Amino acid sequence: MTRPGKKRARAGSGVRVGSRQEEPGDGGADEAVAFIAEQTEALRKLAERHKLDVLHYLLGMTQLEADEHLRLRTKRKLS
Template sequence: MTRPGKKRARTGSGARVGSRHEEPGEGGADEAVAFIAEQVAVLRKLAERHKLDVLHHLLGMTQLEADEHLRLRTKRKLS
């Protein structure tokens, strides 16, 4: 934690620490969507278990969107 009045040091290039371009192992949009789809499935089960109907529904829509994105990307790569 920083004290009030103190600023965080920047890297030599002036880029922000933790910038999304600096994250190790980032595999691009397809990998991100696959990861999101995986995590949403887990969260959706949790919402269902606790009878959180609106969250369950919204997470289901998110999962469908992620799956559709992956399906379309796969279809384009096969063409």
């Protein structure tokens, strides 16, 4: 049983609760956003195939947000 106010990490998630430090070998925020965009695209296609309209829409918005984040990060690095 967990104590109130404490969050439990899922088993095997590899995420340390309460820590914002990156794991060794982690590619950082840019790599995470690229991964999210890629996975979201696959999930969006699955939702569309099964006519899950609201999920399809929300995953599309998530994908747009991830793509925009990557675009802005790339633009900042070029300047």
